[in-house]
Amino acid sequence: MEETATLILEGKSYELPVVVGTEGEKGIDITTLRQKTGYITLDPGYGNTGSCISEITFMDGEKGILRYRGIPVEQLAEKSTFVETAFLLINGRLPSQKEFISTSVALNDYSLVHEDMQIFFQNFPRRAHPMGILSSMMNALRSFYPELDNTLEEANKTYLRLLSKIRTMAAMSYKISNGQKVVYPRPDFSYCANFLNMMFDSPVKPYNVDPDLVQALNVFWILHADHEQNCSTAAVRVVGSGRVNIYAALSAGVAALWGPLHGGANQAVIEMLMEIEKSGVTVDEVVKRAKAKDDSFRLMGFGHRVYKTYDPRAKIMKKMCDTVLSKLKTYDPLLDIAKRLEEVALTDSYFIDKNLYPNVDFYSGIVLRAMGIPINMFTVMFAIGRLPGWLAQWKEGAEDPDWKISRPRQIYMGENVRDYIPLSERK
Numbered sequence: 001m002e003e004t005a006t007l008i009l010e011g012k013s014y015e016l017p018v019v020v021g022t023e024g025e026k027g028i029d030i031t032t033l034r035q036k037t038g039y040i041t042l043d044p045g046y047g048n049t050g051s052c053i054s055e056i057t058f059m060d061g062e063k064g065i066l067r068y069r070g071i072p073v074e075q076l077a078e079k080s081t082f083v084e085t086a087f088l089l090i091n092g093r094l095p096s097q098k099e100f101i102s103t104s105v106a107l108n109d110y111s112l113v114h115e116d117m118q119i120f121f122q123n124f125p126r127r128a129h130p131m132g133i134l135s136s137m138m139n140a141l142r143s144f145y146p147e148l149d150n151t152l153e154e155a156n157k158t159y160l161r162l163l164s165k166i167r168t169m170a171a172m173s174y175k176i177s178n179g180q181k182v183v184y185p186r187p188d189f190s191y192c193a194n195f196l197n198m199m200f201d202s203p204v205k206p207y208n209v210d211p212d213l214v215q216a217l218n219v220f221w222i223l224h225a226d227h228e229q230n231c232s233t234a235a236v237r238v239v240g241s242g243r244v245n246i247y248a249a250l251s252a253g254v255a256a257l258w259g260p261l262h263g264g265a266n267q268a269v270i271e272m273l274m275e276i277e278k279s280g281v282t283v284d285e286v287v288k289r290a291k292a293k294d295d296s297f298r299l300m301g302f303g304h305r306v307y308k309t310y311d312p313r314a315k316i317m318k319k320m321c322d323t324v325l326s327k328l329k330t331y332d333p334l335l336d337i338a339k340r341l342e343e344v345a346l347t348d349s350y351f352i353d354k355n356l357y358p359n360v361d362f363y364s365g366i367v368l369r370a371m372g373i374p375i376n377m378f379t380v381m382f383a384i385g386r387l388p389g390w391l392a393q394w395k396e397g398a399e400d401p402d403w404k405i406s407r408p409r410q411i412y413m414g415e416n417v418r419d420y421i422p423l424s425e426r427k
């Protein structure tokens with residue numbers, strides 16, 4: 001017997017279907033609400049609203065669970081690679097050995113970008129933020145690779161092309177913005193090794209790819225690969241629902257991720273930690289400011305719309321800080337400040353009562369600093385990691401024959417009807 005929810009409005013009762021997910025999560029299906037009752041629902045920020053049914057990622061915010069296509073992120077971080085995880089997210093299963101090899105070869109084959117793209121990069125102002133460049137260049141990609149027809153074969157080619165080229169574009173943009181010679185991808189390097197080499201190799205100082213950093217980068221990108229209907233993924237789905245080409249939808253995703261409340265938080269966390277180090281302000285004073293109602297300052301990297309416990313990704317990222325720094329035999333004072341901040345916050349009733357814990361962005365910047373990634377590229381690193389998720393989510397929408405254009409409603413609270421007053425009659 002199908003479960004239903006009973007709604008009583010103005011003395012009339014309505015039965016609305018209840019949808020039950022794989023893990024028992026429940027939602028009230030309101031697709032016929034307005035037609036039946038004339039009412040809509042109101043949920044600014046969509047904290048209580050499901051936008052779709054999806055088979056890609058499962059999160060349990062109370063238990064701190066994150067699974068990609070059913071596989072716990074902890075297992076993928078420990079045993080998988082970013083390329084394999086990207087395949088899993090996009091195709092719904094792990095690749096066979098043959099598929100893994102053919103995917104790796106394709107990613108190498110597609111790793112170059114059109115030489116004319118360098119002209120675009122060279123003409124951005126030197127102070128342009130890499131996320132603004134990436135969003136523009138993601139859109140520009142379509143000019144170089146016009147929409148392929150939507151056959152599965154062609155669509156897969158587009159996904160692999162994007163996964164490979166976002167990495168090349170990011171490194172190329174970094175080199176050109178620093179006035180350095182562009183380093184081309186190498187067919188003998190893995191996905192992550194290629195990125196590090198394209199970023200840091202130079203004719204005067206050849207870069208030695210450190211396998212520990214390659215492993216850390218795989219884990220970093222696996223942890224960022226998807227996160228169900230977060231702000232930027234929702235943007236990709238909303239923009240894609242108008243049937244615009246995939247490049248434009250992804251460009252919108254990059255733009256949404258840039259915000260400091262979302263992916264831009266990884267840059268904001270490090271800037272916050274650097275400010276604490278430089279100003280000498282105490283951690284207790286920082287926590288006090290974060291709690292103050294009249295102060296807009298927030299503890300960046302803390303809190304989450306879904307996780308009401310420790311973000312499982314932050315746990316792995318925190319451990320990775322220690323392993324990467326010890327392997328590199330380097331010390332980062334910002335890590336001590338971050339750990340102290342966490343310690344003070346997690347024993348403070350404000351954070352405990354509001355279920356505010358470190359999220360993926362709280363420690364991720366420490367790992368990126370250890371790799372030598374410049375701060376203004378931290379969110380680009382997040383975007384490269386999130387691309388497989390955006391692709392998988394866009395694909396899930398595009399393959400739905402009933403993919404509806406996203407068009408929320410509103411409750412109007414403006415002026416009642418009134419007449420136009422000609423300018424001559426106004427004071």
Ligand code: SDX
Pocket residue numbers: 045226227229230231260261262263265290291297298299300301302303304305306354356359360361
């Ligand atoms: C990401 O959605 C995803 O999955 C995102 C992401 C992904 O992988 O895609 O996980 C990546 O974006 C992680 C979040 C990165 N952002 C930050 O770290 C910025 C700092 N965090 C906050 O701004 C906030 O916690 C959000 C934006 C993450 C979540 O905001 P919500 O769910 O809208 O919660 P809210 O702003 O309504 O806060 C609830 C209460 C408020 O206090 P009251 O008004 O109830 O008294 O908690 C307080 C907030 O003031 N609060 C904080 C806080 N976060 C929330 N107070 C101090 N410091 C904070 N960080």
